[in-house]
Amino acid sequence: xxxxxxxxxxxxxxxxxxxxxxxxxxxxxxxxxxxxxxxxxxxxxxxxxxxxxxxxxxxxxxxxxxxxxxxxxxxxxxxxxxxxxxxxxxxxxxxxxxxxxxxxxxxxxxxxxxx
Amino acid sequence: xxxxxxxxxxxxxxxxxxxxxxxxxxxxxxxxxxxxxxxxxxxxxxxxxxxxxxxxxxxxxxxxxxxxxxxxxxxxxxxxxxxxxxxxxxxxxxxxxxxxxxxxxxxxxxxxxxx
Numbered sequence: 015x016x017x018x019x020x021x022x023x024x025x026x027x028x029x030x031x032x033x034x035x036x037x038x039x040x041x042x043x044x045x046x047x048x049x050x051x052x053x054x055x056x057x058x059x060x061x062x063x064x065x066x067x068x069x070x071x072x073x074x075x076x077x078x079x080x081x082x083x084x085x086x087x088x089x090x091x092x093x094x095x096x097x098x099x100x101x102x103x104x105x106x107x108x109x110x111x112x113x114x115x116x117x118x119x120x121x122x123x124x125x126x127x128x129x
Numbered sequence: 130x131x132x133x134x135x136x137x138x139x140x141x142x143x144x145x146x147x148x149x150x151x152x153x154x155x156x157x158x159x160x161x162x163x164x165x166x167x168x169x170x171x172x173x174x175x176x177x178x179x180x181x182x183x184x185x186x187x188x189x190x191x192x193x194x195x196x197x198x199x200x201x202x203x204x205x206x207x208x209x210x211x212x213x214x215x216x217x218x219x220x221x222x223x224x225x226x227x228x229x230x231x232x233x234x235x236x237x238x239x240x241x242x243x244x
Contacts, residue, residue, distance in 0.1 A: 018171065023169070049232060051235075056237060057217065057219075057237045057238045057240075058235060058236075058237050059219065059221070059233070059235035060235075061232035061233070064232060105172065116174055116177070116185065117172075117174070117233060118171075118174075119171045119172040120171055121169060121170055121171045122171075
């Protein structure tokens, strides 16, 4: 079974600085997708960024980028120029390709942003 | 408002009560999901419905009973719950279970407390 591990229960970053959240996963599949979701205090889960395993290029979305290391099964999220609104719980998630629909989530990392 | 609405937002119930959680989406999605979010644990997938048909039940106890009368509505009927069932219950939807790479759209969840 696939598993997703987020080893950092909590992280802090100073406003305007950069922070990296870690995620590793375990799978025997070669075709899969990886996601980062953000859950602010409003509880709304919001998709931040996704990565297709067959793409070598790391995904980027404005201030958010990933470092996808397929061989190491690592998928970290980098947030640049951190803002107060980035404070939230961040979840890493995995979904296998080929029609599978289940998203497997990690336990989450709480990100605190200091002004 | 993301398009997935969950009611009620908060629910306190006794162990002998029967209650229902409701999820509604008008995004034209045809796959819907129930997740359980407990503190410091990964999100747990409970049920998956695709075109109103249940396609996955992740060994969920029978005291949780899902119902999907149409592609826009999903219910979770609760009866004889235990205190350890207290959690945030999240509903999500997607265009099609084969297109989950586009990500889920989540509701804001129902915070359930069993006393």
